[in-house]
Amino acid sequence: MDIQAENLELLRGLIRNRCVNDGTPGSGHEVRNADLLEEYFQGSGAQVQRFEPLPGRVSIAFAVPGSDPSAEPLTLLGHIDVVPVDEDKWIHEPFGAEIVDGVLYGRGALDMLFITAAQATAVREIAIQAQQGNPPRGTVTFVALADEENGGGLGARWIAENHPEAFSWKNCLSEMGGSHLPVRDGSDALVINVGEKGVFQRRLHASGDTGHGSMPYRKHSSILALADAAQRIGSFEPPAAFDHMWARFVEAFHFDPATTAALVAGAADDEAYETFGDLTTFALSFSHNSIALTGLRAGSSVNVIPSHAYLNLDIRALPGDTADSVDAMIRAALGDLSDTIEIERLTHEPPSTSPAEGPLWEAMVDTYGEFFPQASVIPVYAAGGSDLRFGRRMGGIGYGFSLHARGRFLAEVNEELHSHDECIHLEDVDLTLAAYRGVCKRFVY
Structure with missing residues (x-):
């Protein structure tokens, strides 16, 4: 089986395990996905740690030690729980992981199991290469986290508070990032989530x-x-609360000079915000x-x-x-x-943010450039929360990182979050796997 098929099979298994988190301690049952991942990593040589604050609420980490203790580590944070569904509102079976016309349907397909699967597949490949005598310079860890959809109290938050030394929080990647902006002059721009409100x-x-x-x-x-x-x-x-991240976002659209100046300066009216089209709501959230x-x-x-x-x-x-x-x-x-x-x-x-600069940032930008060499890369604040905030509180940096095909715009991706008939294009599944393989190679080897 080639690595793309292997990754897709894992993703479909994660969806089918129905790890639905309704916010109650007895829900989630992330142990099912933790067990699936442990089976997937079996024989890879990765070091395994399990965390279970309550029965069935399992997070699991897979580490590949680096050959150079002074080299930068990399930690990939993927959550394995999903939000509930209104099954009567779905056309496709929510946990069937159906594929129709190149699109995979299922709860969690986008948020964020396609990223979680890509992270697992990339790290397992690194673990096998390490067994064969080619270890990474920096330690790489993949952590599959419970309870993200309810604030992480039984997942990332619990680990940070009770086992902060379990893995490095220094350089973290998680959801989402990698969608495109509808730039007015037809050029391309990709986003990386650098923070959250x-x-x-x-x-x-x-x-x-x-x-x-x-x-x-x-x-x-x-x-x-x-x-x-x-x-x-x-x-x-x-009132508008602007910073340099907002300015970079506005300038990426190549609006006319007057509209750009008004938006950047905080003097824009509703009509100016409407120039963002489908991203008007996101733009208002970004700036207010x-x-x-x-x-x-x-x-x-x-x-x-x-x-x-x-x-x-x-x-x-x-x-x-x-x-x-x-x-x-x-x-x-x-x-x-x-x-x-x-x-x-x-x-x-509290809000958290990471700088749009530094070695990990450059590794992400260079990876995107491999697939979309003409695209600019724009830092944005995530529409919702993620487990990255715990890494930032632990003194690390964290970014939302994945990759979508050209024309898969940020507004479209945001609309899929927690939606009926949630889905992910198989093209984006493959691109995200390739992006994680690429960023790992650039950063830890």
Whole structure:
């Protein structure tokens, strides 16, 4: 079996194992994919470590020691859990790993099992070469992680907190990256994810009078107070927060000079953002903090005036923001209501980013150049979170890295995330495997 067929067979097996993570401790069952990967690596000579914080919630690492202790290590982080599905909304069987007209369908096919399979295949090849007398200079580790889809508490976060020395976090690659931008003059550009926005979840509380529903007169309503707060939050437009990453993204599109200047300077109107086309939403997310209203609750009995109501907010903040600056943004949105609305901090994940420079960056850029020699390479912030943030917190750098065919644009790839009939083109499966083989060869040999 050639290496591409081997990689595709592994990917289909990972999909069929149904490692669905619904956010509860008893879900995931990543042990199935961990066992599949351990079987796949059998006889390769790779060193194996398993991590199991709860029964069935297994992460597994495969390391190929380097010949030079001073050489840079490389760690590939791939998650092996997937999000739930609404099976009645799918045309293709979600865990059948069907191939139709050169496209592989299945939950996790894009997020991120096609990358996980490519990482495993590339590292197994390195392990076999090491057995044959050609070890890498730097240690290479592939880590298949549980629980990424629920924040990593039973996966990357748990390992970082309980076994930080298990493998190197210095240079990490994970999801996504490698899609193209629809450049206006017909030239090409590829993206690499260099960071991710912070997740700051907040709950706003409003208090009021209580009493029987038949006597509402002169009662101060917690619901009306919270409704006013919700309206202000919903209509609030966070100011643009630009940096050099945003400027590089804008300039990659080759818009007319006036549009480019307005976007880079933070003086753009809605019409200027619409020039991004299908990427308008992504561009706004890239350049602004966002506040989503995600839950509202008050009262338990229909005939009782509730004395308390609350509103949930999911806030995504750009690098540079902190918990305090996010709370200040909420107070600015609330205006004169800020003294009467309580802000409760739920969970938060600070933003993280890595530099678009250095040896690993250059290895990725050179690898892309092998396949798309005319393409520029543009750093972007990921639309969602990934396990790379744990590597960055451990003092390392981390990038989202894969590779898609020309014409597979960033907006299209983002739309597939967690979608019905999630899929990946076989061409992109092969390109991503080739890219991982190439970047490993450039960086650790």
